Amino acid sequence: MAEPGGKRRYVRVRCEIFEDGSVTPLAVLWSPGITYEITKVARVESWSCLGTGRGKRYTIWVGGHQTFLYWDTNRWYVHERQWMPRQEGVAPNGRLRPQGASQ
Structure with a gap:
């Protein structure tokens, strides 16, 4: 069964x-x-994850865009369809652009 937010993408997180x-x-x-x-962590809540049944969902802001980051007891993931900055990252001025990417 597909997850509502799209495919999981496991990511590394500095925390x-x-x-x-x-x-x-x-x-x-x-x-x-x-x-x-991550410019802001707006909310942290318990979240039911596939497999373990327990985890956390972080409502985060990356630049001017709100999205979600999930912790499933032993690793981080995002739903690709919900992950707003995947096309580009965040520049210091708040516009989306990945760090380390060419201008």
Whole structure:
């Protein structure tokens, strides 16, 4: 059965882990040389994941675009159809452009 947000894409995530065990994602490392900085984590909620049945969904902002990042007990993923910045990344001015990509 297909997931409503499209195919899962597992990604590397740079995050900060605090003493209390809470995790704040800082950036999505999409592929070598392409990093999407997370400008805001708006919400974290429990999320039912396929396989384990438990995980978290992070509502995040990448530049001016809201999207979701998921933690499924042992790895991060996004739904490709919901992942707004996949065409381009975020430039410092808020426009979408991948870091490390040619202008």
